[in-house]
Amino acid sequence: MKILVCISNVPDTTTKVKFKEGDSLFDDSGVQWIINPWDELALTRAMELKEDAGNSVNEICVIHVGGASADATLRKALAIGADKAVRIDACPADAYHVAGQIAEYLKENPFDIILSGIESSDYNGSSVGAMIAEFMDYPGISSVTSVNLDDDDIQINRAIPGGKQVLKTEAPFVAVVQKGIATEPRIPSMRGIMMARKKPLEVKPAVELEVLTESIKFELPQEKGACKMIDSESAEQLVELLKNEAKVL
Amino acid sequence: MSVIAFAKNWNGKFKNSTFELVSYTKALANQLNTNMVVLSIGEVAEEELKLLGNYGADKVLTVSNPQLNTLTSRAYADIVAKAANSVEAEVIVLSDNNSGKAIAPRVSVKLKAGHVAAVQELPLSLDPFVVKKSVFSGKAFGHIQIKSDKKILTIAKNCFGLVANPCDVAIEEFALDIDTNLFKVKIIQEEEQKDKVILSDADIVVSAGRGMRSPENWTPVEELAEVLGAATACSRPVSDEGWRGHEEHVGQTGKVIAPNLYIAAGISGAIQHVAGISRSKCIVAINTDPEAPIFSVADYGIVGDVMDVLPRLTKALRNSKS
Amino acid sequence: MNFEFTEEQLMIRDAARDFAQRELLPGVIERDEKAIYPTEQVKKLGELGFLGMLVGLDYDGGGMDTISYVLAMEEISKIDSSVSVIMSVNNSLVCWGVEKYGTEEQKQKYLKPMARGEKIGAFLLSEPEAGSDATSQRTTAVDMGDHYLVNGTKNWITSGKTASTYIVIAQTNPELKHRGINALIVEADSEGISVGPHENKMGMRASDTHSVMFNNVKVPKENLLGEEGFGFKFAMKSLEGGRIGIASQALGIASGAYELALKYAQERKTFGKEIINHQAIAFKLADMATEIEAARFFCLKAAWLKDQGKPYGHASAMAKLYAAETAMKVTTEAVQIHGGYGYVKEYHVERLMRDAKLTQIYEGTSEIQKIVISRGLVD
Structure with missing residues (x-):
């Protein structure tokens, strides 16, 4: 079996977000770029599946739609253990565009399992995985918290509000994964970093695709008013304020 | 059309x-x-x-x-x-x-x-x-x-x-x-917690962080949630330490929620946590450190030990109800 | 000139940073206070390949350059110098020497497991009567025909108890003075070796520092490193590289303390404003940042020379001297910026200050570095 992990390259989660050019563009000066945390967990789970002898997973490929600035992120994925990286050379316009590019690649290069993080921590499209499933006419499963292969029999856990479901499906399929899919991302080893040098990072030209949406402006949330401080002995006063001032009780 | x-x-x-x-x-x-x-x-x-x-x-x-x-x-x-x-x-x-x-x-x-x-x-x-x-x-x-x-x-x-x-x-x-x-995806098992308020639906959320000091100290959080009909949540360190389940983790890499009232107990308010709660209508912060960043996003704040303040708040709510 | 790091070097730095944050930060205060050896942490460090990162791929190492080593040492030392000293000794004192001067058999037998981090190495040079003055070795390795018979005591040995493989510097031909000294690979479980009690140190308390006693220890002839009489030169060569490790450690201690102080100064308010907005504190931070940057350049320059195959002993002595002095100064200021909080363990800076002191002392005191530097001036 072959696993494809979709990777997006996002600002580090501690980034303080700023904009430039009349608030029309994200200001990326001084920003540290990382693998989208959910995608990194998806890659970790893919690695675990490959290392487990109880299934036939033998190849892990990571794919990204974007410019050359993401190559460092892709090489990190190779250092962690992916066998191959593919970058579709395009400016990622929106989720439809990104998913369409990945689907085009999948048509030529089939995979059994496609993993995508629940959302990217930048534009929070949360749509790419489900769109790939639709482009390919594959089953797609969202809110996935575990993917298990028992001799290639696929069993998936999915979070539902207040509970969980255990599902079975057939390959090929797309799983949109969230926290829980793996415990923590892996740190690349020195050997892994050396090996990554020799692994392929293919750059593919993008296909022509319509762009359906466009970000035209950004704004920061309004500053909150000052916090009203209440004495720690006066719990009654807080209850009173929540009832009559904030009106939330 | x-x-x-x-x-x-x-x-x-x-x-x-x-x-x-x-x-x-x-x-x-x-x-x-x-x-x-x-x-x-x-x-x-x-x-x-x-x-x-x-x-x-x-x-x-x-x-x-x-x-x-x-x-x-x-x-x-x-x-x-x-x-x-x-x-x-x-x-x-x-x-x-x-x-x-x-x-x-x-x-x-x-x-x-x-x-x-x-x-x-x-x-x-x-x-x-x-x-x-x-x-x-x-x-x-x-x-x-x-x-x-x-x-x-x-x-x-x-x-x-x-x-x-x-x-x-x-x-x-x-x-x-x-x-x-x-219909290629088959559900073979389903578990639902019927008795608990579901975090993503909840109008009120009581959330606690490392300020609780140990997983054994959660009773005041649960009691407050109960009297408010609220869901319970936690910060990332708490779920990473395994004190509470991942499904309770609120923040940038956990759940992003927007309840009417969010009570943050013993949570310092790291930028990633705030990202997950910033759309809450009203935020109450309880923390021993008056400089904790959570107070800069809160509407109401109490400086004090959560282990003292939470039971007091629960009591005040019970009194106001009866 | 090129001040850009490669993508790979940055990846190594990030890996070291992630490792330090995730694996070393939890429990670092307790390990220091109770002097608990970081067994688990060192094991993971080995699994990631940091313990043998400078060793070539053919011998199960990481095949990394010295620039990457500086970056990794800095990141790990920001959090836990007790761990980074183990990494430094294993990499630059023990593995380096075996790889550079060892026979193929020695490399297969001793280097590979150390490069994989499965076994830890220790470097036994200092003696009760010969610390900085390494020429007057009292430990003897008498040539018995088919083996050496080693007797004597070594002091202040990092990883003295944990290490499985020792490199021992000992006198074979006293009449030849320092030209009679040999370097031997000695297995730590050889008969006749005993390890002294754990040294209760001021800083780097979690690393295990011990004295090691040799009483009629038989060492096979094939364990001689380099030629007969090469031991002193071997030790000096090893220390040239070791200094890059310790200089980078000092750099990390300094930058770790600086980062904490900077963060604290932006959060802590006095007289209605964050203390970074008081010039007295702002200027301290400016000096700290500048000196750290200078120390970093020293370390990277020495590493670069080593990677280029150029002489680096002079540069590494300057790096070690400057970085250690900077670490002491910066950590002291970081404690000062933290005020009372800086004096309690919870805020980390007092530990960094205690750790910093050792970088001025071990692997050649600051005074010894000045001797090396000044001799280099007139050569």
Whole structure:
């Protein structure tokens, strides 16, 4: 079996977000770029599946739609253990565009399992995985918290509000994964970093695709008013304020 | 032309978020000077469907096939797209919850409809069609223009509220063939916690952090949640340490929530945590450190030890109730 | 000139940073206070390949350059110098020497497991009567024909108890003075070796520092490193590289303390404003940042020379001297900026200050570095 992990390259989660050019563009000066945390967990789970002898997973490929600035992120994925990286050379316009590019690649290069993080921590499209499933006419499963292969029999856990479901499906399929899919991302080893040098990072030209949406402006949330401080002995006063001032009780 | 909303049900029942969706879609239809259709999938009793009329729905299409009682995103997306086509919908609106997130992208591809998730309010302009959504995990908003003729939105919880708008409902069965090929995912087991308030639905959330000092100290949190009818949540370090389950983790890499009231007990308020709660209507922070960043996003603050303050708050609430 | 790091070097730095944050930060205060050896942490460090990162791929190492080593040492030392000293000794004192001067058999037998981090190495040079003055070795390795017979005591040995492989510097031909000294690979479980009690140190308390006693220890002839009489030169060569490790450690201690002080100064308010807005504190931070940057350049320059195959002993002495002095100064200021909080363990800076002191002392005191530097001036 072959696993494809979709990777997006996002600002580090501690980034303080700023904009430039009349608030029309994200200001990326001084920003540290990382693998989208959910995608990194998806890659970790893919690695675990490959290392487990109880299934036939033998190849892990990571794919990204974007410019050359993401190559460092892709090489990190190779250092962690992916066998191959593919970058579709395009400016990622929106989720439809990104998913369409990945689907085009999948048509030529089939995979059994496609993993995508629940959302990217930048534009929070949360749509790419489900769109790939639709482009390919594959089953797609969202809110996935575990993917298990028992001799290639696929069993998936999915979070539902207040509970969980255990599902079975057939390959090929797309799983949109969230926290829980793996415990923590892996740190690349020195050997892994050396090996990554020799692994392929293919750059593919993008296909022509319509762009359906466009970000035209950004704004920061309004500053909150000052916090009203209440004495720690006066719990009654807080209850009173929540009832009559904030009106939330 | 029309606007269509997909009203998801849970075991045949709608939630407040469904009615918020209908309220929003009605306002959007008015803005566009067109009519609204609400689509329901799976078996829902007529009285329940009629509740949608309280928020402005005058036409409800229902696909009351028991095969569709549980969500299958592929089949649901197929139905939503067909229904949207049949009523010549220009805009399709869903709630930004698990099902909306699973269905909307598929419909977007089927109809080549530009999709924007987690929309915060009615469109900022209609021509061009621009909506506002949260980006960078709640750290900012983006104005997104949808360029395609058809548009599909999922709306963020608590972004619009409920708007009463009673009208008579015409319920119509939407007949279509269901492709059994679309049911390749089989549910083999399901567990649901019936007795607990569900975090993503909760109007009030009591959340606790490392300030609780140990997992054995959670009783005051649970007692406060109980008296408030609130869901419990926690910060990332707490779920990473295994003090509480991952499903309770609120923040940038956990759940992003928007309750009416969020009580943060012993949470310092790291930027990633704040990203997950910033859309809460009212935030109360309790922390021993007066300089903790959580106070800069809170509406009300108490400097003190959570182990003292929480029981006091629980007691005050009980007294005010009785 | 090129001041850009390669993508790979940055990846190594990030890996070291992630490791330090995730694996070393939790429990670092307790390990220091109770002098608990970081067994688990060192094991993971080995699994990631940091313990043998400078060793070539053919011998199961990481095949990394010295620039990457500086970056990794800095990141790990920001959090836990007790761990980074183990990494430094294993990499630059023990593995380096075996790889550079060892026979193929020695490399297969001793280097590979150390490069993989499965076994830890220790470097036994200092003696009760010969610390900085390494020429007057009292430990003897008498040539018995088919083996050496080693007797004597070594002091202040990092990883003295944990290490499986020792490199021992000992006198074979006293009449030849320092030209009679040999370097031997000695297995730590050889008969006749005993390890003294754990040294209760001021800083780097979690690393295990011991004295090691040799009483008629038989060492096979094939364990001689380099030629007969090469031991002193071997030790000096090893220390040239070791200094890059310790200089980078000092750099990390300094930058770790500086980062904490900077963060604290932006959060802590006095007289109605954050203390960074008081010039007295702002200027301290400016000096700290500048000196750290200078120390970093010294370390990277020495590493670069080593990677280029150029002489680096002079540069590494300057790096070690400057970085250690900077670490002491910066950590002292970081404690000062923290005020009372700086004096309690919870805020980390007092530990960094205690750790900093050792960098001025071990692997050649600051005074010894000045001797090396000044001799280099007139050569």
